[in-house]
Amino acid sequence: MKIEPFKLERWMTTYETNVRYDIAESGIFPMTAGELVELLPESARAEALNDLLATPLGYSEARGTEALRAELARTYRDLSPDDILVTTGAIEANFVLLNTLLEPGDHVVAVDPAYQQLQSVPRAIGCEVALWRLRPENGFRYDLDELERLVTPRTKLIVINTPHNPTGAVLTADELRRIYELAERLDARILSDEAYRWLELPGGEPIAPPLRDLGPRAISVGTFSKPFGLPGLRIGWIAATPDIVQTCWGMRDYISLSPGKLNDALALIALRHRDRIIARTHEIVSANLDEAEGWFARNADLVSWSPPRAGLLALMKFNLDTASLGLANHLAEDYSVMLAPGSAFGYEGYLRIGIGQSPPVFAEGLRQTERCLRELVASGVAVK
Ligand SMILES: Cc1ncc(COP(=O)(O)O)c(C=O)c1O
Known part of the structure; x- marks a missing residue:
């Protein structure tokens, strides 16, 4: 089978292990194996751990x-x-x-x-x-x-x-x-x-x-x-x-x-x-949605979005006269922020944002994105 390159996955793997503020991710901030076991009642944890460790592989x-x-x-x-x-x-x-x-x-x-x-x-x-x-x-x-x-x-x-x-x-x-x-x-x-x-x-x-x-x-x-x-x-x-x-x-x-x-x-x-994992998810996305709402309002001259109706993802429109891939690379390389280029989905003029990251990382990722966009404007990139 001859298949075209998976643009998004190729781009994500270039940066995802070395940026500090990955706010492009499509999932919710990962749980650890320990946190999973802690979902069990305390009385059942030791046995469950033993069972896991005794599993013939x-x-x-x-x-x-x-x-x-x-x-x-x-x-x-x-x-x-x-x-x-x-x-x-x-x-x-x-x-x-x-x-x-x-x-x-x-x-x-x-x-x-x-x-x-x-x-x-x-x-x-x-x-x-x-x-x-x-x-x-x-x-x-x-x-x-x-x-x-x-x-x-x-x-x-x-x-x-x-x-x-x-x-x-x-x-x-x-x-x-x-x-x-x-x-x-x-x-x-x-x-x-x-x-x-x-x-x-x-x-x-x-x-x-x-x-x-x-x-x-x-x-x-x-x-x-x-x-x-x-x-x-x-x-x-x-x-x-x-x-x-x-x-x-x-x-x-x-x-x-x-x-x-x-x-x-x-x-x-x-x-x-x-149910408990979904409650954890709700806490994360509620905090990030609040943060995003304020951020988009403060930066309405440069960015806009339709918040996700469900799920974790949305496309953010940016009003700068620059290509989404160049902007995403610049954000990753110079501001340690990952926002996926809309061009990976065939949508120029957009970046994909995920709201599942841990709230402090999400908030700092937005702050760094704002800094990047403002510095681009100051350096002469036209606002559309
Ligand atoms: C719509 C959709 N389907 C499938 C996948 C693949 O997910 P996984 O293989 O991790 O279950 C993804 C990952 O981003 C996705 O967004």
Whole structure:
């Protein structure tokens, strides 16, 4: 397979380990393994730690342990462990789904902008990919009428992402139902990347139940990376019909075989205690949203945004006459701040901001960004 470079990932890996203020990250500030174990009642911690340390590090159950799949299945309506495949992050879930569901020449509609994988993999397979654009002039809202215009009788798959990376848009329960009915009419399937599930925001919009709950045409993808701050576990999953799960499992045999045993066990602890993790997340994002609101108001001459409706991400517009990649590199190299270039998503004039960083780092990252923008103006860069 020949595939185009993953622009965002290439850019992030250049800077993410050496900047002080990473406010581009798409996840919530990561938890430690110790913090995960501390979610257990005190009386159970020693035994849980012993169990983890005594785990024989052989291969794990290929689909993910029955215990983890059962716990994941319970987060959907009427699913069983056989409807779940545990994967190496949502990225592997999407990759095997796209590669098993699609053939060269298939017509696919994919959301745009997007986590690039959702467009590049179908293109690499040889599909015709129509882009369902979220437009700034529309406040980055999904336009269902436009989707209806983009599909054709040949459409095999509709790829959505809600809450959305990078705009923080959401699809409501009614909109998801409309998309499901459209897929039924077309005899198509829908892949719903729900990497930002459980990330409702104060003052934001409710997140609809997962698409998989609507019926067999719907496939939901989830992950421990974003809502739980556990990207280092590399655990995600597919929720689909057992035949799709079996086919994806067959392809996964060639890629990563099975999840890591310790990661599977830690993911199970996280899922069983997700209420407390979600409370932690709320504290972080509430503080960062307050900080951001004040910052955008103070700097309204230079920057603006539509705050995320859910999830952790938004595109920030900057009014300087400079390219987003150059600005992002300058911020990283000279101010130790990471804000992702909009050009990585095909949106010039924007930077992607994440609101999941620890609040003191987030606040300082914004202060340094302000300093950078003001110094650029003082040095003669035109304000548009
Ligand atoms: C929409 C979306 N899907 C999938 C992924 C991959 O996540 P992971 O493989 O860590 O679960 C990301 C990561 O940024 C994402 O934003």
